[in-house]
Amino acid sequence: MLREDVTEAIRAAVFEELASVGYARMSIEGIARRAGVGKTAVYRRWRSKLHLVLDLVSAIAVQGLPAPDTGSLEGDLRLLYEVTSRALRHPVASQIIPDLQAEAARNPEIAEALQKALREGQHGVASGIVRAAVERGELREGTDEELALDLVSGPLYWRSVVVRAELDKGYLARLATATAAGLRAL
Amino acid sequence: MLREDVTEAIRAAVFEELASVGYARMSIEGIARRAGVGKTAVYRRWRSKLHLVLDLVSAIAVQGLPAPDTGSLEGDLRLLYEVTSRALRHPVASQIIPDLQAEAARNPEIAEALQKALREGQHGVASGIVRAAVERGELREGTDEELALDLVSGPLYWRSVVVRAELDKGYLARLATATAAGLRAL
DNA sequence: TCACGACGATACGGTTGCGTTCCGACGTGC
DNA sequence: GCACGTCGGAACGCAACCGTATCGTCGTGA
Structure with a gap:
């Protein structure tokens, strides 16, 4: 044993x-x-470095995130951003994510594992938020979900991971407001 | 010689x-x-691998991108997205960018070089678009430029580099429309 | 024409990690 | 109290690079 x-x-x-x-x-x-x-x-x-990492990534993917349900699109976005930005602030996450993401461009198995984690994490939650808003009537019926998800997740990732600038007080709230406005234009 | x-x-x-x-x-x-x-x-x-790469990155940074000037915010965004997505479609770029970006999290010199390239490239162009829109009266006077830049650049990067999904016909146009709407809400 | 310097090739000793094998020590279940 | 399997540690031969040095060759400028 x-x-x-x-x-x-x-x-x-x-x-x-x-x-x-x-x-x-x-x-x-x-x-x-x-x-x-x-x-x-x-x-x-584990047989190799690859198996080890794939195992860990899958384990994380299983967890999933809690789905916000504040009753409004902007509120849900705000909550999602709070959780996400807190996660991305951890040095471990902010170092590992781009690293694996770069590696995924070369290794299909890592790419698949990451896609799965993404789908069951950020992607899934964002998708739930958008659908709830549609049902609520906040967003149009024919809203392009793929585009919506990019609008929701892109800016915060860009700022936190790519630009690596700090998020001053009130940033997340303004981001949520602007994003909600963009979504309504779909 | x-x-x-x-x-x-x-x-x-x-x-x-x-x-x-x-x-x-x-x-x-x-x-x-x-x-x-x-x-x-x-x-x-070159004295080392690091010097070699820093040299190449700086060389690219110097180039800069042409600034779109179509007379409207949405038109400018559309044009920016066309150029950017074409660049990101090249396998070389889409492999190298996330790789160096990940490396930058560990190496300050690479981080600085990338930041400079970013500032003189995507960041600079987006900044020009936003300012022109403000002067034109399409955006409010007190528009938060940092947030605006994230809204402009984030979604396309997220989709092209992170999600790695293909951009179907019309995607860029709809993205430009939605982004312009989001910016107007600032 | 001649000297100089960059060229590709090759070899150097040293370091690191690979994946495997063997060791004696320990601890747990029967 | 005995057998089994895991433990950490050490060593194996092999491969890849490191950064440097030393070849003879070749092209160019003086």
Whole structure:
């Protein structure tokens, strides 16, 4: 029987390695070293670096996010942005996400795992918000959902991850207002 | 005197290596191999992989983009999106950009170079569009420019680079319409 | 014509990680 | 109290690069 505490130490080490050196530079030896564990323990659980990471990403994907339901489009967006921006503020997340995202451009398996996580996370929640707004009559019946999701998720990602500028007080509220206005124009 | 054709071959090889294996995995040996050149030729020009990449990124940053001026906010956005999406469609760009972006989270020098390229590229153009719209009276006087830039650039980046979904006919036009509406709400 | 310098090629010792194998120690279940 | 399987640690041969040095070749400018 594999020891669970060892497994957990390895998982934690992978996250740390992923954040500090990235997927490409990450090595099994480095993971074992950081976890205070023999290489054997790692190989006994996962066949390779790829399997290890895919496993972790899938595990996260399963979690899913809570769906906001404030009764208004703008309120829902505001809540979604609060949660998302808090998650993206964690250094671990903000380092790992773009790293894996870049890696996905080269590795179809990672791409698929990330897509799944995205679909069950951000994408799913945003989709729920938009549909609720349509049912409520806040958005038109024929609203282009794909475009709507891009309008909802794009700006915050751009600012947090690409531009990496800080979000001053009130930014999220104004973003929610502007986004809701854009959605109503669809 | 360093031979210019050799220099150019190295530059091209770097782009290809960057696209196919990424910054982290890229090696001087690999670059020289791909360029059909001795390692000596590379080291004679650049001290390291980092200097090489910084040099290339700066070179791109200098170029700058042409500023659209169609006379209307929506028209300008439309044109900007056409140009941007065409650029992002190139596999080389769509592989290299997220890769360097991820690397920037770890390396301040790369981050700075990318920020500069961003400022003189996408950011600058978008900024010009927004300001022109304000002068024209299409947008309010006190428009929050930072937020405006996120609204302009975020959605297309999200869709092209993160979600990696294709842009069907008419998408860019609808995106421009929705974005203009969002901006007017600021 | 001659000297200089960049060229590609090759080799150097050193480092790192690969994936595997063997070890003795420990702990748990029977 | 015994057997089994996991544990960390160490070593294996192999491969890739590092950055440097040293070749003989070739093209160009003085």
